[in-house]
Amino acid sequence: MPSACRTLLLALLLSALTLQASAHAADAAFTQFIASLWPQAQAAGVSRATFERETRGLEPDYKLPDLALPGRPATGASAQAEFVQVPASYVKEATIARLAADGQRLMQKYRAALDQIESRFGVPGTMVLALWGRETDYGRYTSPYDTLRVVATQAYAGRRKDQYRDEFILALKILDEGAVARKDFRSSWAGATGLTQFLPSEYFKHGVDLDGDGRVDIWHSVPDALASAAKQLADKGWQPGVRWAYEVRAPANADCTLGVPEVKKPIGEWLRTGFAPFARISAGEQAQPASLLQPEGIYGPSFLTTANYFVIKQYNFSDLYVLFVGHLSDRIAGAGPFATPWAASTQLRTTSVAAMQKHLTRVGLYADKIDGKAGMLTRAALGAYQKSAGLKVDCWPSEAVLQSMGAAR
Structure with a gap:
């Protein structure tokens, strides 16, 4: 074998051994970290036997998103469909129609439990069914990860270590109590688990034993899972009898920069300025405060969103998620598709949206997170920039706006 080849092979072997040693060192540090959490677990009531049994051989999963590993680029959560798909792809009519039909059948199957849920928590049965449908396709979808390994990895190497340290302890407590x-x-x-996807902390805050078997089982008991979802919404401020949103036709002169949660007006006031509902809105409903939501800027449907919209948003922060769940709830109740079709818009890459957010921050138009997600505040700030730059004001992150910002820099 030529000496150059031998040198190359030796270098590759040494590199592999170094990486292996580094991995072993990292795993040893992870094991030490987990062991250091025993006092906290003990204080939470976890038995030593459970702690040792469940953490024995536990290894980190460094392929998870949202990690901050030394020597590696931070792994973000930007691949979530809620943040990278355009509305027409995320709130897909074929999917909504299928889930609505399934939801109507499940409404009959679980009628007694859903009536009890609505009476007790004020949350419509259609809404908790919609959450179940979106989260796990009514239980047909099986989550791919081991919960304890996920929360342990996030506690050790995630970007929200303190939060996940608590989630890890509570996951151990769930196992110690024999809940699953x-x-x-x-x-x-x-780390979200169960039919309606709860973090361990949410399980303990909002879990409900609706079927009366003496334990809260959000993994196998549909009544427990749906009641727990309803309690979570109620605990976060759900207002009984209030719709989540109303689809409206925006007037031609509508200012899309008003589409932020801080701009609230009674629905009747929005209607007097030219927003036209597609269904009758009673006088009592017109007194409800609402914010404007235009998920595609001036393109596609527009909505007047009530306080309950923002309650659902605490379940998942994405506007598209809330639209999906709210619309699915309406469809289960018998409503039709959106009156205005989604536009054929394209979604810029996360890095491009983040670059826009940085520029908007520099010029004083944006003060929220730099996360590459075109949410309400980003869209409104884009509209404000478009006004100042003499561009068409559509509150949508387009390539033209990105190029304008690049030229301005």
């Missing part, structure tokens, strides 16, 4: 077997304790990459 480890093999059934599956979750998303962020």
Whole structure:
């Protein structure tokens, strides 16, 4: 073998051994970190036997999103469909129609439990069914990750270590109490588990034993899972008898920069300025305060969103998620598709939207997170920039706006 080849092979072997040693060192540090959490677990009431059994052989999963690993680029959560898809792709009519039909059948199957839920928490049965449908396709979707491994990894190497340290302790407590077997304790990459996707802390805050078997089982008991989802919404401020949103036709002169949560006006006032509802809105409903939501800027449907819209948003912060769940709830109740079709818009890459946010921050038009997500505040700030730059004001992150910002820099 030529000496150059031998040198190359030796270098590759040394590199592999170094990486292996580094991995072993990292895993040893992870094991030490987990062991250091025993006093906190003990204080939470977790038995030593459970702690040792469930953490024995536990390894980190460094492929998870949202990690901050030394020597590696931060792994973001930007691949979530809620933040990278255009509305027409996320709130897909074929998917909504299928889930609505399934939801109507499930409404009959679980009628007694849903009536009890609505009476007790004030949350419509259609709304909790919609949450169930969106989160796990009515239980047909099985979460791919081991919950304990997820929250342990996030506690050790995530960008929200303090939060996930608590989630790890509470996940151990769930196992210690026998609420679910480890093999059934599956979750998303962020640690949300069960039919309606709760973090361990949410399980303890909002869990409900609706079926009366003496335990809260959000993994196998549909009544428990739906009641727990309803209680979470109620605990976060759900207002009984109030719709989540109203679809409206925006007037031609509508200012899309008003589409922020801070701009609230009675629905009747929005209507007097030219916003036209597609269904009758009673006098009592017109007194409700609402914010303007235009998910595609001036393109596609417009909505007047009530306080309950923002309650659902605490379940998942994405506007598209709330639109999906709210609209699915309406469809289960018998409503039709959106009156205005989604526009054929394209979604810029997360890095491009983040570049826009940085520029908007520099010029004093934006003060929220730089996360590459074109949410309400980003869209309104884009509209303000478009006004100042003499561009068409559509509150949508387009390539033309990105190029204008680049030229301005």
